[in-house]
Amino acid sequence: MIRLQHISKTFPSKGQTVQALRDVSLDIPDGEIFGVIGFSGAGKSTLLRMVNALETPDEGSVEIDGQELGTLGHKALRDVRKGIGMVFQQFNLLESQTVAKNIAIPLILSHKASKEEIEQRVETLLDFVELADKKDAYPWQLSGGQKQRVGIARALATNPRILLCDEATSALDPETTGSILELLARVNREMNITILFVTHQVQVIKELCRKVAVMEQGQIVETGSAVDIFSHPQREVTRRFVQAVIPDAIPKSLYTMLQQEQRPFRLLRLRFLGENAKENILFRINTELHVESSVLFASVNEIQKQIVSVFIVQFIGSVEQLEEVAKLLESRGVAYEEVESYESRSA
Incomplete structure (x- = not known):
């Protein structure tokens, strides 16, 4: 020692x-x-x-x-x-x-x-x-x-x-x-x-x-x-x-494109570790919550034989649907942080 x-x-x-x-x-x-x-x-x-x-x-x-x-x-x-x-x-x-x-x-x-x-x-x-x-x-x-x-x-x-x-x-x-x-x-x-x-x-x-x-x-x-x-x-x-x-940011040019989106959305950085990296969480969100999602960035690495993945995903839906997205991520043990949101644009 x-x-x-x-x-x-x-x-x-x-x-x-x-x-x-x-x-x-x-x-x-x-x-x-x-x-x-x-x-x-x-x-x-x-x-x-x-x-x-x-x-x-x-x-x-x-x-x-x-x-x-x-x-x-x-x-x-x-x-x-x-x-x-x-x-x-x-x-x-x-x-x-x-x-x-x-x-x-x-x-x-x-x-x-x-x-x-x-x-x-x-x-x-x-x-x-x-x-x-x-x-x-x-x-x-x-x-x-x-x-x-x-x-x-x-x-x-x-x-x-x-x-x-x-x-x-x-x-x-x-x-x-x-x-x-x-x-x-x-x-x-x-x-x-x-x-x-x-x-x-x-x-x-x-x-x-x-x-x-x-x-x-x-x-x-x-x-x-x-x-x-x-x-x-x-x-x-x-x-x-x-x-x-392990890059975890999207190009600045993509932010210009996001400005054109009129529907409410949240841009989340998701981090998957070990077993939860194998679960198709985005498929569940799309099918169960009827939320539209778009992967803007993805990175997959192996650290000490464990998979570490970073995704930046744009989720589009109602304010209520976007709140359910966060709850589902938490229930599945997926760490996330908000990069940006435009929920205030909802009618």
Whole structure:
């Protein structure tokens, strides 16, 4: 368990004080894939560096498996750090060393493994990251995705229980990013390693993480399961991220067309989650309530094997019929919000 309690951190900058973290509390259970997302300057990288004590809090405490890092001596802290691997945005490989030697660096520095043990561990990791044929290559001979696979193998060399990923896919193209996320999912699944991934890429959160925290101006403003965050974003900053992968707005030109409708109508944004995404609710509304409907926008996504759908629908009918539409949606557990209505135009 990773536990951060009431963490605050400030840094001096050009004669001023910048508050990077403000009273941040977060629990990350063992075996979780936890994502922290925020725009540049939100404080997410500072939070990440608290976990391996590369940064220390001005206030608050950081605990790893019940051990408060701020109370540990040098040797005890070093032992904790051995159980934490780190994957960087820019790979941080030694260009003068081969792939095999880059992966071996943590083992060599630990002085606890023989040459034969190091070679065996390196070969095992090269197979795992699918780079067995690159053992004697140098970083400058690799693609960006291959370099990051080396970085992941190096981070796994000491059999860590926690893997910290700091914008680990930001330097990669979308296709390569997908392959790296698949590799990290295997790391979590097959090695039961807890992964903390900080990023500004919402697609990474969508594809990899089970739990999410959203940061803004040094604070965690929203947290929950990935399904909850993507299906029902609560804060404006979260909505901005979610809309990048699950759009939920109609083009402005459509509003001009809506102005021409003289009958009463309501424009509703419907959100379907899991089982209720399978129900043909619009068919029921049309046939049971005799309301005319028009789908102006639709988006269907899969988040952690659950279907998340967003529809923007124009319902046309009498004021009474439109009230019945809302009641039926509520009775079927369909979340909705009004985008616009022109009920006042009814005669």
